[in-house]
Amino acid sequence: MGTKYNVLYNGNIALERGKDEVNNEFTENFWELLPVERMSVSEDIFLPGQTKNADFERAEEKAIKAIQVHGMNIGGKEKNPQIDEAYLLLGQARYFDQRFVPAMAAFNNILNKYPTSDKINQVKIWREKTSMRLDNDAGAIEKLKRLLKEEDIEGQDLADATAALAQAYLNIKSKDSALAQLTIAAENTKVKREKARYHFIKGQLYNEFGKRDSANIEFDAIIDMHRQIPRSFYINAHIEKSNNFDVLNGDQIEFEEYLAELEENRENRPFLDKIYYRIAEYHRSNASDSLSEVYYNKSLRKTTSDKYLRSLSYETLGNMYFDRNIYKTAGAYYDSTMTAMVVNTKPYRIIKKKRENLDDVIYYEGIAQTNDSILRMVSLPKSEQLAIYTKHTEDLQLKALEAQKQQEEASKTQKSQPSQATRLDQKGKTASRSLGNNPPGTSRIPQPNGIGNRNSSSFYFYNPTTVAYGKNEFLKLWGERKLQDNWRFNNQRADVANTTKDEELVGEITKDKRFDPETYLASLPTSQSEFDSIATERNYAYYQLGIIYKEKFKEFQLSKTRFEDLLDHNPEDRLILPSKYNLYRLYIELGLNQKAEAMKTAIIQEYPDSRYAEILLNPQSELSKDENSPETIYTNLYKQFENEEYAAVITEAEVQIKRFEGDDFVPKFEILKASAKGRLYGFEAYKEGINYIALTYANTEEGKKAQEIIKDALPALQKKEFIADDDARKFNVIFQFENNSGEDIEAFIATLDEEVEKIKYFDLTTSKDLYDENTTFVVVHGLKSIAGANGFGELLKTEEKDKRGRVVKPKITRPYIAISSPNYAIIQRHKNLNAYLKLQ
Structure with missing residues (x-):
């Protein structure tokens, strides 16, 4: 009796309190299939002796106390019938504390020692629930099915067993089998919350199977329970039913x-x-x-607190504005969408990429709209231009005047209106005086006409503070009013006093150049070269928009519109052919076969020698991957770059840039050309090339990389000052060769390598580095000091003796230059070898 009504009673109370806390911490995610059991498993790791929940720890302590202190094992047989329940409490406490292996041990102990316990069916169910938490779903299914088959269980035990079996089936993706078990569980459970959960899961499963009518029956069963269940299930049942x-x-x-x-x-x-x-x-x-x-x-x-719902709303609004071509607003909504999503998940990365792509759309759409507007305005007669700008400036004046008047009125109200604290104080003083209580140190002052002290009176108009407050409130509510009948009408505002102020405001505003139509007329371009420049920029924006909509957003209709608009504006030749080919592909995607055939014919007839014509004539040849494709040409050109054939790379890159104008690979050729120029001609040439890429291809991956180089790398690379040899740790020896001298550089390198091999106390290496188009360096790397570099150069010139003791001419007598590695990098970067030699 003491075990049941003292120790286990308190333990079960602690267990229920802990379960309530677990339920409160668990947030139902109705956007996904609900779990059968309301508990989320945490991945946190706890050391032995630590626990997630103090209530479960207390329940476990009580169970252990019951077993150790109240156990009556006499002759190998337990005489206390409450010990099996103590083990069940122990297993449940450990299960909800997410210590599943110790929980399994507690349940197994009951099965082994108390096979005749009246709780044996519950124990078997809990053991299989624990087994599922340990990822043994197949074993749990087998044993639960055996339990249902061999034992005659009913009521809540039957509901718990079939619910656990349903969860096991859901874990192995056998959802049709789970449905049957959930039906039994919903019919037999006595807990309304559980019944609602089982019906809701069934409704979700029926929706997955496309059986809307069956799903609605399940949701109606939840709705009929109304206030007997948590409101969240009731509302979400309505929502799910409405979705059907x-x-x-x-x-x-x-x-x-x-x-x-x-x-x-x-x-x-x-x-x-x-x-x-x-x-x-x-x-x-x-x-x-x-x-x-x-x-x-x-x-x-x-x-x-439903972040997923917020992200859905933000994303949908973003898509709606995107479809209406309001890209800036769409971008703002996508930014908000990402704040409500889990970072680095797949949906987050999709939205982030879409938002980054939208930057390009916003940029080019802005250029296209602005330049179209300018060109349209320029094409109008002077009189129409003046009329449009006059109307525009008049609207601006009215808005500015209204804004300024509102600002002045707000400022005036703020100054005249007493603060809240002041008003409360004044009201307190008035109330005090109305009761005849003067503040300490004050006295009544006689008033004329025998009225007495007006401040002590309750009459409203005797208190100047309340009168002033009333006036301010009247002005706020009614404004300035004339003293006449029907003063409440709107047309009776006393605006006469404000006329002068309005005229002054208008005078001030009209002096602003923003409100002068001539300002805008003077800003319009006038020369043909300016018109051409604006049109060229607009056309390139249209081309980029067509590519972005087609490749990044799969918005084929928008892409088609942009390419067609581009061709209608007579673009430069470099954009015509790729635009026509892209239109051909778009017509096919949109099912416009007649237009596609007409465009194909036009490309073949007008550009028979082009790569696009070859692809159209031989669609199965996969020319995009053959030796004429930009990918292959770029790869081969990069190999030449690695072999220091910089002049050849520059020449070939320029050819390919013209050939593939408009292709996505053009920026790659540009950056390769800039790198080759930098290696051959120095820092200034590299800087010029990188700036060109950053400006011309600003919204490509290469353009953004160029902008990063300008910001982060160029400031460090542009330094020309040589450092002192004492500040360096690595040094080189340079041998200089003229490229057109006919000298055998490879033979010299072979000889040098032989000499380097003889030096065992340094880890020396050699290399051949192009300095400029006329000079090549052969360099020895790995020396530790400037004296060591000079010593190594002199060592190579030292006379040697043969086996007979005769002096032989040294193998290397060529002049050398000793230099630190940082200074060598500077002369390679800026091509300023002569400046370095002058300092020596």
């Missing part, structure tokens, strides 16, 4: 009333974010974008 509404064949008026009833029910206020989102989705499916946008924003304005 047939928009085409259903009664839309009745459905709209159903949604409106959900919205207006006061009990649903905590869930208005989801209800508003569902209403927004309904209006969007009916092509009512304006209404849907209102409800998406309503959903976002409701305070919610």
Whole structure:
């Protein structure tokens, strides 16, 4: 009795309290298939003796105390019938504390020592639930099926067993088998919360199987329970049921009333974010974008912890603005979407990439719209230009005047209105005086006409503070009014006093050049070269937009529009052929076969020798991967770059840049050419090339990389000052060769390598480095001091003796230059060898 009503009673109370805490911490994710059991497994690692929940620790302590102190094992038989329940409490406490291996040990102990226990079926169920947590779903299914087959269990035990079996089936993706078990569990459980959960999971599964009617039956079963279950299940059952509404064949008026009833029910206020989102989705499916946008924003304005819902609303609004070509606003919504998502997940990376791609769209759409507007304005007669700008400046003046007046009125109100604290103090003093209580140290002052002390009176107009406050409140509410009948009418405002001020404001504003039409007329381009430059920039923006919409967003209709607009504007020749080829591919994607054939014919007839014509004539030849493809040419050119054939790389890159104008590979050829120029001609040539790439291809990967180089690398690379030899740790010896002298550099390197091999106390290496188009260096690396470098150079000139003792001419007598490695990098970078030699 002491075990049952003292130790185990307190242990079970602690267990229930801990389970309630687990339930409160678990947030239902109705966007995914719900788990059968309301508990999330944490990946946190705890040391022995540590616990996640103090209540479970207390329950475990009580169970252990019952076993150790109250156990009555006499002659190998337990005489206390409560010990099996103590082991069950021990296993449950460890299970909810997510220590599944010790929990398994506790359950197995009951099965081994107390096979006749009245709790034996519960123990078997808990053991298999623990087994599932240890990823042994197959074993759990086998044993639970055996239990259901061999034992005659009913009621809550049957519900628990079939629910556990359903979870095991869900774990192995056998969802149809899980449905049958959930049906039994829902029929037999006595816990309303569990019944609602089982029905909801069934509804979710039926939706996955496409059985909407069956799913709605399950959701209706939840709705019928109403206040007997958590409100979240009730609301989400309504939401899921509404998702199954047939928009085409259903009664839309009745459905709209159903949604409106959900919205207006006061009990649903905590869930208005989801209800508003569902209403927004309904209006969007009916092509009512304006209404849907209102409800998406309503959903976002409701305070919610459901970040996934917020991300859906932000993303949908972003997509809506993107479809309407309002890219800046779309980008802002995508930014907000990412703040509500888990970083570095796949959906997050998709939105992030889409947002980065949108930067290019915003940039080029801005150029296209601005330049189109300028060219359209320039094409108008002078009189129409003046009329448009006059109307524009008049609108600006009215807005500026209104804004300035509002600002002055707000400032005036703020100055004249007493602070809240002052008003409270004044009201307190007035009340005090009205009761005849003067502040200490004050006395009544006689008033004329026998009135007495007006401040002590309760009459409103005797207190100057309340009178001033009343005047301010009147002005705020009614404004300046003339002293006459019908003063409340709107047309009776006393605006005469403000006329002079308005005239002064207008005078000040009209002096601003922003409101002078001539300012805008003077800013319009006038020369043909300016028109051509604007048109060229606009055309290139159209081309880039066509490529971005086609390749990055798969918006084929938008891409087609941009390419067609481009061709209508007579672009430069370099954009015509790639635009036509892209249009050909777009026509095929959009099913416009006649247009595709016409474009194909035009390309073949007008550009018979082009790479695009070859691809169209031989579509199966995969010319994109043959020796004429930009990929192959770039790879071969890069190999030449690695072999220091810089002049050849520069020449060939220029040819390919012209040939593949408009292709995505052009920026790669540009950056390879810039690197080759830098190696051959020095820092200034490299800087010029990188700046060109950063400006011309600003929104490509190479252009962004060039911008990073300008910001981070060029400031360090541009330093020309040589460092002192004492500050360096590595040194080189340089042998200089003229490229056109006919000397055999390779033979010299072979001889030098032989001499280097004889030096065992240094780890020396040699290399052949191109200095400029006329000079090549053969360099020895790995020396530790400037004296050592000079000593090594002199050592190579030292006379040697043969086996007979005769002096022989040394193998290397060529002049050398000793230099530190940092200074060698500087002369290679800036091609300033002569400047270095002058300092020696």
